[in-house]
Amino acid sequence: MAFRPAYPPQGGFRPVMLAIAGDSAAGKTTLTRGLVEALGRERVVSLCVDDYHRYDRTERAEKPFTALHPDCNYVEIMEQHLHLLAMGQTVLKPVYNHGNGMLERPVLIEPRELCIAEGLLPLYTKAARSCFDATVYLDPPEGVRRVWKIKRDTGKRGYAEEQVLAELDRREPESAEFIRPQRAHADIVVRFDPIEGRGESAQHLPSATILLRPTAPHADVVAIITDDVKKAVHLKLIRDEDGKPVDAIHVHGYAPPELTRPIEEAIWADLDVDEPLPSNLGMLDGEHSPSLALTQLLLLHHVLRNRGSARPMPEENK
Amino acid sequence: MAFRPAYPPQGGFRPVMLAIAGDSAAGKTTLTRGLVEALGRERVVSLCVDDYHRYDRTERAEKPFTALHPDCNYVEIMEQHLHLLAMGQTVLKPVYNHGNGMLERPVLIEPRELCIAEGLLPLYTKAARSCFDATVYLDPPEGVRRVWKIKRDTGKRGYAEEQVLAELDRREPESAEFIRPQRAHADIVVRFDPIEGRGESAQHLPSATILLRPTAPHADVVAIITDDVKKAVHLKLIRDEDGKPVDAIHVHGYAPPELTRPIEEAIWADLDVDEPLPSNLGMLDGEHSPSLALTQLLLLHHVLRNRGSARPMPEENK
Numbered sequence: 001m002a003f004r005p006a007y008p009p010q011g012g013f014r015p016v017m018l019a020i021a022g023d024s025a026a027g028k029t030t031l032t033r034g035l036v037e038a039l040g041r042e043r044v045v046s047l048c049v050d051d052y053h054r055y056d057r058t059e060r061a062e063k064p065f066t067a068l069h070p071d072c073n074y075v076e077i078m079e080q081h082l083h084l085l086a087m088g089q090t091v092l093k094p095v096y097n098h099g100n101g102m103l104e105r106p107v108l109i110e111p112r113e114l115c116i117a118e119g120l121l122p123l124y125t126k127a128a129r130s131c132f133d134a135t136v137y138l139d140p141p142e143g144v145r146r147v148w149k150i151k152r153d154t155g156k157r158g159y160a161e162e163q164v165l166a167e168l169d170r171r172e173p174e175s176a177e178f179i180r181p182q183r184a185h186a187d188i189v190v191r192f193d194p195i196e197g198r199g200e201s202a203q204h205l206p207s208a209t210i211l212l213r214p215t216a217p218h219a220d221v222v223a224i225i226t227d228d229v230k231k232a233v234h235l236k237l238i239r240d241e242d243g244k245p246v247d248a249i250h251v252h253g254y255a256p257p258e259l260t261r262p263i264e265e266a267i268w269a270d271l272d273v274d275e276p277l278p279s280n281l282g283m284l285d286g287e288h289s290p291s292l293a294l295t296q297l298l299l300l301h302h303v304l305r306n307r308g309s310a311r312p313m314p315e316e317n318k
Numbered sequence: 319m320a321f322r323p324a325y326p327p328q329g330g331f332r333p334v335m336l337a338i339a340g341d342s343a344a345g346k347t348t349l350t351r352g353l354v355e356a357l358g359r360e361r362v363v364s365l366c367v368d369d370y371h372r373y374d375r376t377e378r379a380e381k382p383f384t385a386l387h388p389d390c391n392y393v394e395i396m397e398q399h400l401h402l403l404a405m406g407q408t409v410l411k412p413v414y415n416h417g418n419g420m421l422e423r424p425v426l427i428e429p430r431e432l433c434i435a436e437g438l439l440p441l442y443t444k445a446a447r448s449c450f451d452a453t454v455y456l457d458p459p460e461g462v463r464r465v466w467k468i469k470r471d472t473g474k475r476g477y478a479e480e481q482v483l484a485e486l487d488r489r490e491p492e493s494a495e496f497i498r499p500q501r502a503h504a505d506i507v508v509r510f511d512p513i514e515g516r517g518e519s520a521q522h523l524p525s526a527t528i529l530l531r532p533t534a535p536h537a538d539v540v541a542i543i544t545d546d547v548k549k550a551v552h553l554k555l556i557r558d559e560d561g562k563p564v565d566a567i568h569v570h571g572y573a574p575p576e577l578t579r580p581i582e583e584a585i586w587a588d589l590d591v592d593e594p595l596p597s598n599l600g601m602l603d604g605e606h607s608p609s610l611a612l613t614q615l616l617l618l619h620h621v622l623r624n625r626g627s628a629r630p631m632p633e634e635n636k
Contacts, residue, residue, distance in 0.1 A: 056423075074426065077410045080402070092395045094410055094424050103423035105374075106412050108392065 014088045015045075015111040016306045017131050018299065020118035021182045022138030023175055024068075025149035027192060028118040030284065031138065034296045035116060038278035039303070045112045049119035051094050052078040057101025066167075068120055068174040075125060082122075082131040085115050098157065114303050123182040134216055134302035137186035141193055144206070184242065187216035187302075190295050194253065207253035208291030210298065211246045219301040221247060224266040232259035232290065251291040260290040267297050273304050332406045333363075333429040334624045335449050336617065338436035339500045340456030341493055342386075343467035345510060346436040348602065349456065352614050353434060356596035357621070363430045367437035369412050370396040375419025384485075386438055386492040393443060400440075400449040403433050416475065432621050441500040452534055452620035455504035459511055462524070502560065505534035505620075508613050512571065525571035526609030528616065529564045537619040539565060542584040550577035550608065569609040578608040585615050591622050 018035075020028045029048075036044045052074045053060075053067060065072055074094070081091040088111050095104045123129050123137070140148070146168060153159045159167075183189055192206040212218045225235040232255035238248045251260075268277040278300070282293025336353075338346045354362045370392045371378075371385060383390055392412070399409040410424045441447050441455070458466070464486060471477045477485075501507055510524040530536045543553040550573035556566045569578075586595040596618075600611025 074410060076408060077426075080407065080409075084398070089398065090394060091398075092392060092410075092412055092424075105421035106410075106424050108395075 013111065015085065015113060015115040016133050016303045017082070017086050018114060018116045018303065019122040019129070019132045019135040019186075020116060020138065021121070021123045021136065021179075021186065023145060023179045024120070024171070025145055025152050026138040026140055027148070027190075028138055031136070031190075031292070031295065031299075032116050032118050034281065034283065034292060035114070035299060035303075037280055037283070038296060038300060039114060043113040044116065045109055045114070046116040046118065047093055047109055049073075049078050049117050049122045051096045051119075052081075053094075053096045053103065056096075056103045060101075066171045066174050068171055068178055070121060070124060070178060073121060075121065075128075078121070079125060079127040079131075081109075082117060082128055085109065085111055085117075086131040113307065120179060121182070123185045124178060129185055133306040134188065134299065135186045136188045136190065136299065137183040139183055139189050139191045140206075141191070144192065144194060187213050187218075188295075188298065189213070189240075189246075192291060206289070206291060208251045208295065210249040210251065210291075210295055211240060212249065212298070213240075213244070213246050216302065217305070218247075219267045219270050219298060221249060221267075224263060224270065225249060229259060229263055231255070233263055233294065249294070251294050253289070253291055255290040257288060257290070260293065264293060264297055267301060271301055271304050331429065333403065333431060333433040334451050334621045335400070335404050336432060336434045336621065337440040337447070337450045337453040337504075338434060338456065339439070339441045339454065339497075339504065341463060341497045342438070342489070343463055343470050344456040344458055345466070345508075346456055349454070349508075349610070349613065349617075350434050350436045352599065352601065352610060353432070353617060353621075355598055355601070356614060356618060357432060361431040362434065363427055363432070364434040364436065365411055365427055367391075367396050367435050367440045369414045369437075370399075371412075371414045371421065374414075374421045378419075384489045384492050386489055386496055388439060388442060388496060391439060393439065393446075396439070397443060397445040397449075399427075400435060400446055403427065403429055403435075404449040431625065438497060439500070441503045442496060447503055451624045452506065452617065453504045454506045454508065454617065455501045457501055457507050457509045458524075459509070462510065462512060505531050505536075506613075506616065507531070507558075507564075510609060524607070524609060526569045526613065528567040528569065528609075528613055529558060530567065530616070531558075531562070531564050534620065535623070536565075537585045537588050537616055539567060539585075542581060542588065543567060547577060547581055549573070551581055551612065567612070569612050571607070571609055573608040575606060575608070578611065582611060582615055585619060589619055589622050 020031055022028050032046050036046060050067070054072055054074050055063060060067060060072065063072065067073075077094075081093060084091050090108060090110045092106045093109045094106050096102075097104050117132075121128075122132075123135055129135065146165075149168065150161055150164050153164045154161055189211040191209045191211075193209060194206045212221065221235055225233055231252070233249060233251050236248045236250070238246060240246045264281065265277060281296050282289045282291075284292055338349055340346050350364050354364060368385070372390055372392050373381060378385060378390065381390065385391075395412075399411060402409050406429050408426060408428045411427045412424050413422045415422050435450075439446075441453055447453065467486065468479055468482045471482045472479055507529040509527045509529075511527060512524045530539065539553055543551050549570075551567060551569050554566045554568070556564060558564045582599065583595060599614050600607045600609075602610055
């Protein structure tokens with residue numbers, strides 16, 4: 001009999017676990033793709049937790065809830081797989097095909113340096129949240145999200161605009177009950193928010209407000225985002241919706257690279273890692289978005305800072 | 319947010335885990351079905367570990383190995399799921415469709431009182447074996463197994479006899495390398511073996527030799543299978559193929575119920591459980607097979623005896 005390693009099969013390697021939660025068309029895939037491209041495909045595995053759908057599209061049509069509802073998803077299996085991935089194990093992840101609405105053959109997900117779990121409900125339960133080193137909630141204003149969702153679903157997914165609007169209305173109560181409460185559990189909340197008074201629209205590179213909650217150790221933004229750079233980025237200590245203190249970073253959507261690049265370099269230097277600042281941060285439809293770049297960078301800070309600590313202690317320290 | 323239980327989700331319940339290993343058409347499904355019917359569907363969950371196939375039929379056609387090869391299966395995922403089931407957790411099991419050779423949407427497997435894992439490789443690795451309370455290897459003589467496989471695959475699966483014979487030849491080296499060595503790891507080895515000299519054939523209710531290895535606590539067969547019943551069943555202390563001591567129970571395929579029923583009742587009484595001896599043991603194509611009935615009963619003995627011990631200790635004993 002061939003040698004097989006004992007269970008658990010991996011030799012102690014543990015990935016950094018990152019959650020990106022948000023409603024449909026909030027920008028999760030765009031943010032995930034940027035992180036994958038910045039670090040390199042060989043270092044990142046990403047999974048969409050919407051694949052844990054319990055029903056296919058036909059079955060769902062007969063249910064009294066939408067795909068946003070926890071009862072429409074194998075939440076316990078999602079938790080189980082996130083725990084296994086966090087412990088460095090491989091899982092066989094279910095697959096939901098958005099194209100035809102069918103549940104299909106599962107795929108193997110093997111841990112890499114960074115594991116990104118994005119989707120509708122990654123922060124819904126305490127057990128799921130406990131798997132992550134850093135958590136993000138994408139929080140565009142509803143008006144902006146509707147524009148993004150119509151654009152995507154009429155384009156890539158072949159729906160008519162009226163269908164998308166009806167679906168948005170149908171989902172609204174479950175968005176309010178299950179999706180938006182996850183915002184309270186994120187270490188980082190990102191609001192891409194075009195400023196209409198300045199002629200920005202949902203179609204442009206948006207400005208963004210990035211909230212950094214003191215629930216996780218972030219980059220030292222107080223030292224880096226000073227008055228010298230306030231034309232591009234500024235930092236304010238504010239109270240969040242719930243009254244709790246947060247650092248709020250506002251990034252102007254139109255800030256020129258010569259103003260934002262030094263900030264990116266300072267955050268990178270703060271990490272003190274032995275690799276250069278990725279050159280492709282913030283790319284969005286072929287243009288450079290300073291707000292997307294800074295969001296990605298603040299997340300990469302978590303990834304690279306956690307890299308060492310996410311692994312088990314060396315033998316001699318136990 | 320609705321209340322969700324913390325991980326692990328179940329409240330300490332642990333199933334009795336039973337493995338039934340053996341080559342293709344060795345009788346695994348028949349034995350499993352009998353146990354499910356004896357205990358009742360609501361008390362048993364069975365899974366076929368051949369569902370952990372890594373490739374569908376088309377992909378497999380291009381590989382240098384058959385479905386018997388561990389590299390053709392997600393062995394680590396099988397181990398992981400068996401461990402989770404043994405700990406009382408639910409898993410999302412992959413599904414291989416024998417009809418069309420496709421991998422399909424996975425199904426939820428929730429633990430019940432008894433969990434039976436049957437298939438080609440459930441005892442292949444130490445990690446998998448460690449999940450079970452009792453392990454069985456079905457070991458019909460090759461000639462008998464060939465007759466059974468041709469009958470099934472030309473009947474239910476639509477192959478021509480020449481195709482089945484060619485496949486048996488193609489699989490033989492991997493049977494020898496990966497399947498048959500699992501026999502050494504079974505607590506119980508069953509050889510259904512028609513005795514040709516007595517006019518039995520592979521088509522008849524077969525006689526059987528049941529080997530009980532001292533690796534697990536079996537029913538007290540020494541006290542029960544005495545000289546009084548030797549016309550139906552007899553017990554011998556022998557050395558197995560590898561020289562190790564085993565109890566060998568021979569059951570005559572043609573033994574009448576009035577001789578075998580008292581043995582079944584004595585084994586059942588030895589268990590001292592508060593439920594009657596199942597009335598439907600040993601049913602095979604509408605006839606009663608004494609050898610199948612005794613095999614099932616010796617397995618049920620493990621299940622019912624382990625029922626209490628498989629659960630975690632009560633709080634006061636910790």
